[in-house]
Amino acid sequence: MKKNDEVSAVLYDISRLLELEGEEAYRIRAYRKASQSVSSLEGDIEEYYKEGRLRDIPGVGPSIGSVIEELLRTGRSGLLETLKKETPLELYEVIEVPGIGRKTALKVHRALGVATIEEFRDAARSHRIRRIKGLGDKVEKKILDALDRHNKALSETRIPVFRASAIAAEIMGYFKDCEGLAQADVAGSLRRRAPMIGDIDIVAAAHDPAEVIDCFCNMPITRIVKDRGEHHAEITTRYRVDAKLKIVSRDNYGLRLALNTGSKAHLRELEKRAMARGDRLSKEGFYKGGEEKVKFPREEGLYRALGLEYIPPELREGRGEVDAAAKGTLPDLITVEDIRGDLHVHTEWSDGSSSIQDMAMAARAKGYEYVAICDHSKSLHIANGLSIERLRDQMAEIDRLNDTLENFTILKGSEVDIMPDGSLDLPDDVLEDLDIVVGSVHTQLRQDADVVTRRVINALENEHLTILAHPTSRILGRREPTAIDIDRVIEAAKENNKVLEVNAYPDRLDLSDEHVKKAMDAGVMVSIDTDSHGIAELDYMEFGVNNARRGWATKARVLNTLSTGALLEYIERY
């Protein structure tokens, strides 16, 4: 298999150098695709070569085929070597930094001979970049800021929860075939459904611990076994995320699961609670009256012993959940089953990939009563935003489709851009003909706090707007939220009876859990919507609901738990 990786790496390097040179995009993409294809190849590429089947590999044609052939025959690539003479490969790392483009990087490289990220940083710090013709102090500062942000991003080793969930599901799938296993659960921050996950914690009980450890260390996704003991193991997966397994006793499984689920702040609260009741809870276990050791096969028993309602994992963040559980005032959390429709989805009319009808059918198949088609409005050109005329056509199309549907309603909506001045991208006479208006900020994301806050509040004061979508515009791990003052936004939503979205798109989760909590505390409604751009993405709902649960959201405060009639009435009223 090593040869496959080697070939894949060479093809990838070629694609990067071609990109640096400004080669035609499709040629770059062809090499990249071939690289990907070779790396995910099941068989040995040398076998393909020997059998003359290289071109059976998807993305490999005559040209790339001969590059691979040369590589396997001589161990070298003439094309790669020629390209390397022109441009150093390290320069590619610079253009990968968001905010520094290819031409700027090349210009700096040619003027100063610098190539690595460190050299660029030095060049910017010593003000050598501002002296290059065509660049100035502003660009120099931009480069420095971009490199700083990049540095911060590199030290972030966590991954978004939806990716961690998929990896954990894969691990649990392998466990099914492990005979020595009695029981296993995901624990840690993933069980709490935190937005970003550092590593995947798994707690298991075993008939045969050695076999289970073996099983874990020999999974197909295991790349490196970092640590291995009689009752624990730690691996790095091929997704570069670590997974830890702890084998615990069956009779105290519940307590161990709770201790391994955390959070630290939550456990500290539990320990304090135990102490106040004359008991003791620690890593060693639970001691009734400080002396008698009590075991809990199930978590519920532990919480009961502490005189608490059972606290769902999503709430275990030390944000007052233990007090609430003691008083019996924990929120009755929203569940996926409570959701009756999706109020923010796209179709092929703008930048989605499915038709209106397919989105409607898929939504109905999920058991929903309604779906709101909210394609982009005219100003968002990159997303193929709808002109007023096309929007009118779409509304007519939805009317036609609704006539054919029973027990399901397609709502006419728009994800209308909130313009930099706070006005909406559609005139009132269009807005009032829509069933639902979802407003979003997509441009000018770097406005000052006061400007962007006023902008959004202005939109919230528009009588036609129903929902404010992804209120902070954050993209997990990639883009910081806008400088918006969320407290003022929540206040304005309250005053104007507007709904704030919990965008379920997995790298948005916006509102954040903390912001959802603020909205709940303020008595503001939220709507959990997927922002789907195709039928498969309707399944993102689960991540939005999990995120809302972390923010203590209850069914009563989630707009899209309403029936179609109640929903339309609600929109009409406010």
Added chain:
DNA sequence: GGCACCGCTGCCGTTTTTTCAGGAAAAAA
């Protein structure tokens, strides 16, 4: 540069605005 589906070809992601610098890069879904 690869590929699909027939011919010697066209498609593969796109378009506009903002920003910095004086034409061009970067950002937005």
